[in-house]
Amino acid sequence: MSLKVDRISKRYGDLLALNETSFEVADGEIFGFVGSNGAGKTTTMRIVLGVLAADSGEVLVDGHPVDLDTRRRIGYMPEERGLYPKMKVGDQLNFLARLHGLSKSDAASAVERWTERLGVEQRLGDMVSALSLGNQQRVQLAAALVHDPKVLVLDEPFSGLDPVAVDVMSAVLKEKAAEGVPVIFSSHQLELVERECDRVGIIAGGRMRALGSITELQARGNPQLEVFAPSAPPGWAAGIPNTVVLQEGKGRTLLELQPGADDQAILRAALATGPVHQLISRRPSLAELFREVVA
Structure with missing residues (x-):
């Protein structure tokens, strides 16, 4: 499965948030999406998900426009916490898995698998508000993965994680990419992006300013x-x-x-x-x- 963002633009009043932004993420590719605050990263991701509508341009998954069925196959991790703080971790993950169409037994199995993989299996009975920021981030990732998505869109997934948790998160993203899942994530941790990503896009002022592999981007600069x-x-x-x-x-x-x-x-x-x-x-x-x- 592949993801294509084709010349999308978005305006908020006088602010042109996106200006014909384009990029592609191939099957099994990890794509780093970087830019300053307000550059247009989150707006782009919300348009990919169908949460926002672009003024022009389109988003294609495997060559088809994003519809309800496609959205169910996308795993999304927002930068701001998207979980219910007063709901127990296990109940919340089961609820989200069922929303994506999993049966009761499949949802329970998926919750068990991903909470163990991410090291929060002991927190299933805790409310999200009782967790540390790092564990909230792990649960947020579990929520993005629990329905076995075919596309992963992650907004600042490494924020607030300690080095061990960063390694776990990196390993999971590589595993999903090895399964053929296109992965796009934004991050201000540029050393991590440089280490983990196959290709990188740099956005500024709503326009894609540079796009390519690390080697290709480095060739732009002087030795x-x-x-x-x-x-x-x-x-x-x-x-x-x-x-x-x-x-x-x-x-x-x-x-x-x-x-x-x-x-x-x-x-x-x-x-x-x-x-x-x-x-x-x-x-x-x-x-x-x-x-x-x-x-």
């Missing part, structure tokens, strides 16, 4: 060179042609190499200050690319 010269004084690289000093401190200098930069000239300049212990070529991180694209 970088990290120099470790312990004796080099501050500002030693300031005059090297076609280079920009990105970071400097404790003997380490990170340079951006613009067209025409000469790495041998950089090495000679570094050696003129004393010994050079490391010279490492690297590409910009997703966080650096994000800042560049958004700016």
Whole structure:
């Protein structure tokens, strides 16, 4: 199953929240959807679910417009808590599973399986309001998975999780992708997006500004060179042609190499200050690319 968002636009009065935003998520692909607050991520996800209607454009699942039957096969995890705080965890998950069409016995089996998988099986009798934020997030994910969805749409799923819970969440998303489920999630944790996602879309001002694999996005930026010269004084690289000093401190200098930069000239300049212990070529991180694209 695949998901296609095709040139959707949405306006709220004078605010153009989405401006012909397009992307696709293939079968078994994990797609990272990143952008600043107010960039249009949540609006896009709500249009995918059919909660909001786009002013123009369309959303297709396996080539067909989203209808009631399609929505029942989508697992959604909102950024804000979408659970009933005064309802017991087990009762709530069973209720949601039944809403998606599962039989009573299938719903009970699914609740047992996913709460065990996510480490909240001991909390079935607790009200959601009594759980920690991290456990609420785990239950929220269980709610998105309990009906065995064919598409997963997750808004900030890693928010508030400790490192162990992040690992569990990551493993679950990879398992679903391995089953052929297209997974889209938004996150401000760009290192995690860089590590987990097959492709990434960067949205700003309601428009998709960059789209591709991490390798493809990194190819957009200039290469970088990290120099470790312990004796080099501050500002030693300031005059090297076609280079920009990105970071400097404790003997380490990170340079951006613009067209025409000469790495041998950089090495000679570094050696003129004393010994050079490391010279490492690297590409910009997703966080650096994000800042560049958004700016």
